[in-house]
Amino acid sequence: xxxxxxxxxxxxxxxxxxxxxxxxxxxxxxxxxxxxxxxxxxxxxxxxxxxxxxxxxxxxxxxxxxxxxxxxxxxxxxxxxxxxxxxxxxxxxxxxxxxxxxxxxxxxxxxxxxxxxxxxxxxxxxxxxxxxxxxxxxxxxxxxxxxxxxxxxxxxxxxxxxxxxxxxxxxxxxxxxxxxxxxxxxxxxxxxxxxxxxxxxxxxxxxxxxxxxxxxxxxxxxxxxxxxxxxxxxxxxxxxxxxxxxxxxxxxxxxxxxxxxxxxxxxxxxxxxxxxxxxxxxxxxxxxxxxxxxxxxxxxxxxxxxxxxxxxxxxxxxxxxxxxxxxxxxxxxxxxxxxxxxxxxxxxxxxxxxxxxxxxxxxxxxxxxxxxxxxxxxxxxxxxxxxxxxxxxxxxxxxxxxxxxxxxxxxxxxxxxxxxxxxxxxxxxxxxxxxxxxxxxxxxxxxxxxxxxxxxxxxxxxxxxxxxxxxxxxxxxxxxxxxxxxxxxxxxxxxxxxxxxxxxxxxxxxxxxxxxxxxxxxxxxxxxxxxxxxxxxxxxxxxxxxxxxxxxxxxxxxxxxxxxxxxxxxxxxxxxxxxxxxxxxxxxxxxxxxxxxxxxxxxxxxxxxxxxxxxxxxxxxxxxxxxxxxxxxxxxx
Amino acid sequence: xxxxxxxxxxxxxxxxxxxxxxxxxxxxxxxxxxxxxxxxxxxxxxxxxxxxxxxxxxxxxxxxxxxxxxxxxxxxxxxxxxxxxxxxxxxxxxxxxxxxxxxxxxxxxxxxxxxxxxxxxxxxxxxxxxxxxxxxxxxxxxxxxxxxxxxxxxxxxxxxxxxxxxxxxxxxxxxxxxxxxxxxxxxxxxxxxxxxxxxxxxxxxxxxxxxxxxxxxxxxxxxxxxxxxxxxxxxxxxxxxxxxxx
Numbered sequence: 001x002x003x004x005x006x007x008x009x010x011x012x013x014x015x016x017x018x019x020x021x022x023x024x025x026x027x028x029x030x031x032x033x034x035x036x037x038x039x040x041x042x043x044x045x046x047x048x049x050x051x052x053x054x055x056x057x058x059x060x061x062x063x064x065x066x067x068x069x070x071x072x073x074x075x076x077x078x079x080x081x082x083x084x085x086x087x088x089x090x091x092x093x094x095x096x097x098x099x100x101x102x103x104x105x106x107x108x109x110x111x112x113x114x115x116x117x118x119x120x121x122x123x124x125x126x127x128x129x130x131x132x133x134x135x136x137x138x139x140x141x142x143x144x145x146x147x148x149x150x151x152x153x154x155x156x157x158x159x160x161x162x163x164x165x166x167x168x169x170x171x172x173x174x175x176x177x178x179x180x181x182x183x184x185x186x187x188x189x190x191x192x193x194x195x196x197x198x199x200x201x202x203x204x205x206x207x208x209x210x211x212x213x214x215x216x217x218x219x220x221x222x223x224x225x226x227x228x229x230x231x232x233x234x235x236x237x238x239x240x241x242x243x244x245x246x247x248x249x250x251x252x253x254x255x256x257x258x259x260x261x262x263x264x265x266x267x268x269x270x271x272x273x274x275x276x277x278x279x280x281x282x283x284x285x286x287x288x289x290x291x292x293x294x295x296x297x298x299x300x301x302x303x304x305x306x307x308x309x310x311x312x313x314x315x316x317x318x319x320x321x322x323x324x325x326x327x328x329x330x331x332x333x334x335x336x337x338x339x340x341x342x343x344x345x346x347x348x349x350x351x352x353x354x355x356x357x358x359x360x361x362x363x364x365x366x367x368x369x370x371x372x373x374x375x376x377x378x379x380x381x382x383x384x385x386x387x388x389x390x391x392x393x394x395x396x397x398x399x400x401x402x403x404x405x406x407x408x409x410x411x412x413x414x415x416x417x418x419x420x421x422x423x424x425x426x427x428x429x430x431x432x433x434x435x436x437x438x439x440x441x442x443x444x445x446x447x448x449x450x451x452x453x454x455x456x457x458x459x460x461x462x463x464x465x466x467x468x469x470x471x472x473x474x475x476x477x478x479x480x481x482x483x484x485x486x487x488x489x490x491x492x493x494x495x496x497x498x499x500x501x502x503x504x505x506x507x508x509x510x511x512x513x514x515x516x517x518x519x520x521x522x523x524x525x526x527x528x529x530x531x532x533x534x535x536x537x538x539x540x541x542x543x544x545x546x547x548x549x550x551x552x553x554x555x556x557x558x559x560x561x562x563x564x565x566x567x568x569x570x571x572x573x574x575x576x577x578x579x580x581x582x583x584x585x586x587x588x589x590x591x592x593x594x595x596x597x598x599x600x601x602x603x604x605x606x607x608x609x610x611x612x613x614x615x616x617x618x619x620x621x622x623x624x625x626x627x628x629x630x631x632x633x634x635x636x637x
Numbered sequence: 638x639x640x641x642x643x644x645x646x647x648x649x650x651x652x653x654x655x656x657x658x659x660x661x662x663x664x665x666x667x668x669x670x671x672x673x674x675x676x677x678x679x680x681x682x683x684x685x686x687x688x689x690x691x692x693x694x695x696x697x698x699x700x701x702x703x704x705x706x707x708x709x710x711x712x713x714x715x716x717x718x719x720x721x722x723x724x725x726x727x728x729x730x731x732x733x734x735x736x737x738x739x740x741x742x743x744x745x746x747x748x749x750x751x752x753x754x755x756x757x758x759x760x761x762x763x764x765x766x767x768x769x770x771x772x773x774x775x776x777x778x779x780x781x782x783x784x785x786x787x788x789x790x791x792x793x794x795x796x797x798x799x800x801x802x803x804x805x806x807x808x809x810x811x812x813x814x815x816x817x818x819x820x821x822x823x824x825x826x827x828x829x830x831x832x833x834x835x836x837x838x839x840x841x842x843x844x845x846x847x848x849x850x851x852x853x854x855x856x857x858x859x860x861x862x863x864x865x866x867x868x869x870x871x872x873x874x875x876x877x878x879x880x881x882x883x
Contacts, residue, residue: 047771130827131790140781384724
């Protein structure tokens with residue numbers, strides 16, 4: 001199969017408009033005849049489900065949460081980008097497009113990114129109309145701040161709870177449609193497999209998490225908006241339940257998986273404190289607007305940071321990158337923090353941390369000013385660490401946060417399985433090898449509110465559907481395959497808990513497929529993942545039965561899938577013999593330790609085709625063409 | 638640190654539940670309360686016992702999934718945080734900690750500490766929104782909103798829908814939850830068109846779900862992890878009166 005990204009012809013600023021005109025339409029009276037299944041109710045899923053129902057489609061929305069509002073989009077703190085240029089600082093659609101392509105280290109599709117920048121302004125309008133209480137200035141107009149990788153202020157925010165407010169906006173739109181009967185919502189349902197009939201995605205198999213009973217839902221198209229796979233590392237800033245099962249099962253059914261090794265390690269997280277740690281907590285990137293990152297110049301300097309004089313501190317980001325300073329992109333900031341710690345200049349009890357210091361800003365603008373802007377973040381820091389960041393600099397360290405890779409989709413957001421659409425973090429499409437801050441919320445809502453409502457109609461109008469009944473072989477077979485796997489899991493009756501095995505996987509991934517990678521380590525990692533996978537299927541221990549509320553079984557299914565996905569991540573990282581964005585191969589760096597791309601050989605999207613567990617996947621390449629932004633060595637100096 | 642945990646165990650909604658006693662040791666003060674439950678569950682699984690079921694997800698106090706009644710208080714002894722943000726330094730070494738689900742007629746128990754809070758979703762579906770379809774909205778800066786008002790609306794909007802207010806209330810009233818949304822949208826210009834219908838519909842659904850009335854004990858405000866003020870209830874009552882009298 002040849003990959004066709006379906007990128008429209010024409011100049012970049014016209015592509016989306018021309019494409020929208022060329023897309024086939026479903027007439028309003030016919031829309032109710034089509035049934036769309038949306039999996040996941042975060043920003044992308046909730047906005048898609050609501051918008052499609054408003055258009056008149058019959059929509060079923062499914063989530064493993066009890067309520068759509070619990071989706072992990074809720075935890076995004078910092079903000080959402082849009083080039084409204086309200087601050088009059090020279091922003092434009094083209095600049096956001098340019099920054100995003102460059103920030104992604106030239107591994108994203110230009111046409112997709114341009115469209116993202118184009119529709120982002122409408123997202124802000126939409127959210128404000130819903131009653132999202134964005135931050136405002138004293139004149140009553142919307143306030144902006146800056147994020148990494150940008151020299152303009154284009155980030156809209158609602159204190160440190162922007163994701164919450166945007167999700168509650170999308171949730172309110174979805175709730176309205178549920179109330180009207182246009183969307184049926186099924187909560188506490190785990191989607192365990194995708195039903196593919198006659199080559200089309202036609203439904204899903206779910207497990208009712210309260211009763212344990214398996215169920216099937218069928219329709220004319222399936223949308224996966226199930227988020228990222230950062231929990232392959234066990235410790236990450238993702239929510240505990242965030243998982244890759246829906247996209248991984250789709251991959252096993254024929255959807256190609258793209259750029260699996262592109263993971264984002266976020267520079268400002270609270271450091272790991274002990275072995276009991278169950279997850280990591282992010283401190284919003286917005287803090288880098290006003291906090292200065294430093295380490296002591298002297299190795300092993302254990303003095304109280306307040307006792308270390310100015311000239312014995314190394315504000316290394318300001319020193320190395322004078323023009324962007326503390327606001328360099330995430331991949332750069334993370335790598336430099338790791339480097340400082342590797343050189344013995346890390347701070348805190350574990351020496352795996354650097355300081356983020358607000359003393360200068362407090363001196364300049366006063367404590368109240370900080371409280372206004374970041375109060376809940378300072379509060380959160382104090383709760384976790386028992387330290388007051390108004391008095392003493394925060395300690396931060398990088399942690400797994402986001403996955404740029406995901407299921408391959410074309411310009412219409414359709415995967416290589418016809419009728420299977422993938423939105424938000426679950427797809428690979430817009431962020432290249434590194435996502436800029438405040439762009440995840442933008443992409444999730446762009447996909448859901450403003451892209452899928454157009455593109456899915458074209459697919460439905462062009463496609464012939466045969467009716468799906470419960471006794472269709474594809475439904476029966478998928479259901480029984482899921483049931484068999486569950487029986488197999490429950491029957492293992494080994495000695496190790498799911499968490500024990502998941503932690504082991506996390507350690508392998510962090511060590512060999514983490515912040516910096518090399519060929520020998522990746523090969524070793526692959527071997528260890530394979531061994532651990534065998535160990536899992538021989539030794540996992542599950543309490544209880546499949547036909548009851550069983551949280552260990554839920555986790556076991558997800559971890560079993562992570563064990564397979566992890567190997568693909570290592571394979572993809574090993575094959576990509578270059579450094580770009582969040583993918584840093586030690587063999588490929590400049591004299592100044594910056595990521596060194598190899599555009600001649602690797603300017604493509606790596607889309608992997610599943611060939612069986614333990615069998616090497618097949619690589620398909622989608623070449624990337626840069627007609628507008630010329631790839632260069634990214635410089636933030 | 639060592640603790641005695643008395644935890645509500647209930648097999649399913651049809652069974653009778655009871656408090657069961659467990660002992661935990663080797664706890665450090667920097668562990669979160671949920672990490673103590675994680676550790677206990679690991680021990681239970683090893684012994685072949687059924688682990689304690691509890692809802693949790695983001696573990697940073699924003700998703701609203703976790704909710705437990707700890708030592709007689711929603712989300713435990715600390716103010717202004719969810720159960721997942723509670724650290725063991727908030728307890729004395731050797732203490733006995735009683736852990737129960739959020740109890741209310743509107744929140745039936747599913748298993749152990751897991752309750753069904755879908756009543757909150759149905760209240761939202763009754764009117765917790767601005768009826769605006771995707772697309773065709775005016776420019777975001779077309780309607781200036783005074784910062785002071787936007788800030789109060791944001792305070793209300795920060796509700797995480799955990800249900801602590803209901804569990805803390807002797808009447809199992811959901812007034813603070815409903816008021817937070819009514820108040821947010823009543824304060825903002827976007828919410829004006831449906832102002833009357835919204836408050837009437839949401840309160841009617843609240844009654845239908847079996848939540849009680851407000852008798853001004855303020856325990857909801859005291860236990861709210863987002864410290865949402867009861868002044869929003871006062872605003873909702875005014876909204877309701879204006880809506881039914883006009």
